[in-house]
Amino acid sequence: MPQERILVFDTTLRDGEQSPGASLTVSEKLTIAEQLARLKVDAIEAGFPVSSQAQFDGVRLIAGQVRGPAIVALARCIDGDIDAAWAALKGAERPRIHVFVATSRIHMEKKFRKSEEEILAMAVAGVRRARSLCQEVEFSPEDSSRTGVDFLLRIVEAAIDAGATSINIPDTVGFAMPEQFGALIRTVREKVPNMGRAVLSVHCHNDLGMAVANTLAAIRNGAGQVEVTVNGVGERAGNASLEEVVMALKTRADFYGKSSGVETREIMRTSRLVSSLMGIPVQPNKAIVGANAFAHESGIHQDAVIKDAATYEIMTPQEVGLSSNAIVLGRHSGRHGLKNRLAELGYALQPAELDVIYQRFLEIADRKKEVFDEDLLALMSAETGETAEIWKLDYFHILSGNKTVPTATVVLRRGEESLQEAAVGDGPVDAAYNALNRIVDLAVTLQDYNLRGVTGGKEAVGEVVVRVRHQGTTWLGRGASTDVIEASIRAYLNALNRILAAGSSPARPGDDQGDSL
Ligand code: KIV
Ligand code: ZN
Numbered sequence: 001m002p003q004e005r006i007l008v009f010d011t012t013l014r015d016g017e018q019s020p021g022a023s024l025t026v027s028e029k030l031t032i033a034e035q036l037a038r039l040k041v042d043a044i045e046a047g048f049p050v051s052s053q054a055q056f057d058g059v060r061l062i063a064g065q066v067r068g069p070a071i072v073a074l075a076r077c078i079d080g081d082i083d084a085a086w087a088a089l090k091g092a093e094r095p096r097i098h099v100f101v102a103t104s105r106i107h108m109e110k111k112f113r114k115s116e117e118e119i120l121a122m123a124v125a126g127v128r129r130a131r132s133l134c135q136e137v138e139f140s141p142e143d144s145s146r147t148g149v150d151f152l153l154r155i156v157e158a159a160i161d162a163g164a165t166s167i168n169i170p171d172t173v174g175f176a177m178p179e180q181f182g183a184l185i186r187t188v189r190e191k192v193p194n195m196g197r198a199v200l201s202v203h204c205h206n207d208l209g210m211a212v213a214n215t216l217a218a219i220r221n222g223a224g225q226v227e228v229t230v231n232g233v234g235e236r237a238g239n240a241s242l243e244e245v246v247m248a249l250k251t252r253a254d255f256y257g258k259s260s261g262v263e264t265r266e267i268m269r270t271s272r273l274v275s276s277l278m279g280i281p282v283q284p285n286k287a288i289v290g291a292n293a294f295a296h297e298s299g300i301h302q303d304a305v306i307k308d309a310a311t312y313e314i315m316t317p318q319e320v321g322l323s324s325n326a327i328v329l330g331r332h333s334g335r336h337g338l339k340n341r342l343a344e345l346g347y348a349l350q351p352a353e354l355d356v357i358y359q360r361f362l363e364i365a366d367r368k369k370e371v372f373d374e375d376l377l378a379l380m381s382a383e384t385g386e387t388a389e390i391w392k393l394d395y396f397h398i399l400s401g402n403k404t405v406p407t408a409t410v411v412l413r414r415g416e417e418s419l420q421e422a423a424v425g426d427g428p429v430d431a432a433y434n435a436l437n438r439i440v441d442l443a444v445t446l447q448d449y450n451l452r453g454v455t456g457g458k459e460a461v462g463e464v465v466v467r468v469r470h471q472g473t474t475w476l477g478r479g480a481s482t483d484v485i486e487a488s489i490r491a492y493l494n495a496l497n498r499i500l501a502a503g504s505s506p507a508r509p510g511d512d513q514g515d516s517l
Helices: 026-039 053-065 079-089 105-112 116-133 149-161 178-191 211-220 242-251 264-278 299-307 335-344 351-367 373-383 428-440 484-501
Strands: 005-010 043-047 070-076 095-102 136-142 166-171 199-204 225-228 327-329 392-399 407-414 417-424 445-453 462-470 473-481
Touching: 005 199, 005 242, 026 043, 026 053, 026 264, 043 053, 053 070, 053 079, 070 079, 070 116, 079 095, 079 116, 095 105, 095 116, 095 166, 105 116, 116 136, 116 149, 136 149, 149 166, 149 178, 166 178, 166 211, 166 225, 178 199, 178 211, 199 211, 211 225, 211 242, 225 242, 242 264, 264 373, 327 335, 335 351, 335 373, 351 373, 351 473, 373 473, 392 428, 392 484, 407 428, 417 428, 428 484, 445 484, 462 484, 473 484
Parallel strands: 005 043, 005 225, 043 070, 070 095, 095 136, 136 166, 166 199, 199 225
Antiparallel strands: 392 407, 407 417, 445 462, 462 473
């Protein structure tokens, strides 16, 4: 029988983190996982432990600290992967190992050069090993929607016999169409004889913009779990968006007759947190969480909404956690008020972190009368975490104009040490970055620079997100200030500090050289 309650499996921290340029530090992952627990998802896929030490550490930290949802770690059907997943997951209240192997002809032939029988044997061995360690085991035949149906049914049945407690059918390359994917899920549910012993899950990618539609079609056809990400982030065009699937189920309960356990009033907060920590803005017209999702521009609409919001709103902004009362703090707000508001936004601060944030908050509140949640989020994502500043910005001075060579003087402090450098550049930001490069002395290339006004008005806080390349790895840096040059400097310095915090050493001959903006 299909389930009435659809389980929500969030993979923002695993598939979502595979979005180009979206790398999170271990403590940022924990912050997001704690918020996902408040959102009341049923499972959090926290990472792929064998892939790097940072992935392993992230899963271990989340497994040890986050309570409520099952904590899931990904593994190929390889002993070392499964053992690493288990080692990272052991501390979880409800651990789950998620093993996968590709089953489409193109993947089996080109990636593995293996026959169906060999792949089936790998799947069975992987599931058995995982199940010998862990009570909950999920199995995914990767690229299911391009897999021969007979083989798919056979491998699913074998995986359940080997001990899989969930079977996940991924549309790995976003190839399926809703009617087709729905029919596939119905076939799996009806034709796999032991399917009643496992939860049937789906995982849809968005290459043709069908991820949510495919996920919902799967629910109509008996899927009991959906794998989704906040804001739809994920590999390439992303994954099915959590908020869209959840709100479709809620708003169209008349049609689906199913519900999720998600606390929808946490959706907005979760979306902003993920966007801000991953440095991936949400498009304004994005369903549910976009800035315009509840904005009415035309006079006719505005008039009707004032008379009865239901004329043009099929959900209320309150249901997704958009409060009309968005003004939070100002220059007279105390440390306690700031701490409470940040806790409501999902941040639990250590006293030393609160000191740093409070100082930065006062600087912003001095220049700006009203400090909004968005300002605080920008500040938090720029100022906390392992980035605990190694180099701190002390002072900068910029000389710029249309007939002047842009020049920057920057003073940084590290403990008792204070260093000053000056440099010229193509523009004021470039000049400042050149000065920073001279002090910090890391071989980095600037890959991406993004500036946005966090809130409206001319006193708005500007948030800068940069991505820099260092020894083959991309690092994110964020900075926020009412002064865009200061925000730019802080963002670049934040990226340099992250590199240093991860143990990198100064420039070597032959490394990438600094780029200009
Ligand atoms: O898209 C995919 O197939 C995956 C699997 C690992 C589930 O992410
Ligand atoms: Zn995926």
